[in-house]
Amino acid sequence: MGQTFSEKVLGAKAGKTVKAGEIVFVSPDYILSHDNSAAIIQEFRKLAIERVKCTEKIVIVLDHVVPASTEKYAQNHKDIREFVKEQDIPHFFDVFHGICHQVFSENGFALPGKLILGADSHTTSYGAFGAFSVGIGRSEAASVWATDETWLKVPETIRIEMSGKLPAMVFAKDIILNIIGKEGADRANYKAVEFAGQAAQDFSLASRLVMANMAAEMGAKNGYFVPDEKALTWLEERAQSEFEVVVSDSDANYEAVLDYDISAIEPQVACPHTVDNVRPVTEVQGTPFHQAIIGTCTNGRIEDLKVAAQILRGKKVHPDVRVLVIPASRKEYLQVLQQGDLEALVDAGCLVLNPGCGPCLGAHQGVLAPGEVAISTANRNFRGRMGSRDSAIYLASPATVAASALEGSITDPRKYA
């Protein structure tokens, strides 16, 4: 019997052949944290040891509340900067770089075959480049800083075999929402998800990031795409360390193989208040909202802002709605700026925020009042996530959100194809 990608990576780390279900003690290649580093530092201090064990493995990106909106957040950032200096942590990205998952990727830490731990649930993103990347909590992050080790259960794998071609105005976001809607928010709990088939390889790297990121929303431990030429070429000039491509054997053991023909999928919308409450846009069109968000770590890259600009160029957003645009990182920001797409968005009436998490977690910049509704390209629509517990969030692709922004209510983007 062959081995899955996850069995191979964890086996290599544990120094033995492992099977799904086994618990292994492993040392990661990188460990990511963000503003929550302040809390991780508190936990680390409780251990009463002086030095972190794995300085060069630690990657810290300040992104959740940037620049600081209150004295408390400012103090958190200050504590983190001081800790970074004290411990000589080389990979520190201060408030002006962007959202952790994009910054981590574009700086070449997300590499094939690597074992990456992250104190953030969307750490699954790096599977877009063939990494095994998994979210952990704060105490655990502190203990990994101290001991350079943690335990993981080798997950079973669900293989999602995608065929066909994307219809016009349908994107990776629609496909992953469709999958989550069909399979349910806990279908992949404790499991790995492998995105495979010709259609998976046809996706751009940005689109793969959308899907691997949102694998977390079906409960997945990690998501994975085979790193192909496209990925390797992109990584060539940015890889932070040597790496080895790891792929599943053709006779590997899967928990399930699910077939999806993507050419049959319409634009999708996740309705309040769970990500698996998914309907085709045609069933919810006409729903009014107050705020639209185009961006975040899920859909704030060049290809996302480009399609939004394509729909909004030369037009004006509906006067009853406010539209926030959040590029995923400063690098992406600069490129869409240079290409004129940002100009088109600003001209249409959008408000461009600095790269960061912004309203995605309801901490600052555009939180929702009671009774307000948002449509967003982010990855989560839980009750209260973006502000008041009496607000509601719809999730969709950048094209659907842009088309909806024009009309002031949820709109089928195919109208603007």
Added chain:
Amino acid sequence: MSKGKVWKYGDDVNTDVIFPGKYTYSVLDPEEMAKHALEDLDPEFAHKVKPGDIVVAGKNFGCGSSREQAATCLKHAGVQAVIAKSFARIFFRNAINQGLPVVQCSEAVDNIQGGGEISIDFATGVIESQKGVFDFAPLPESVLQILDAGGLIPYIKKKMEREKNHGENNA
């Protein structure tokens, strides 16, 4: 093993309703966190919960964010344990790392009602209630050790001290 009052909820209780995102970087003190426990699901909970109470819920408890405060706030609100049909994986780890026992037992969830009193034996894997006795697979020894120590940080701390002393004794 002491009795605790049951607070019963449904499926997919997510981390945003257990501990709202707006507090994640502003409320850092565990006792303060406890005041917001389950705020967006059941605003009554934090005011009325008593030490030793037990949360019982459906499938996929703790789905969503990796925020450990979801476990911390329940622990410091005095919750003795969470019983659910299933747990989201990061919450499951976080709960253990915070010293909050988690019990997976669908049968108990289907039968136990809110407001009643139940008791749990973690070592043998038995839940006792007026509705009957339910068995569950006890947590592995290594996990029970973390729970006994009061969470991962105290556990690692003890372990590192032991290793250090051991090293010094051998020197």
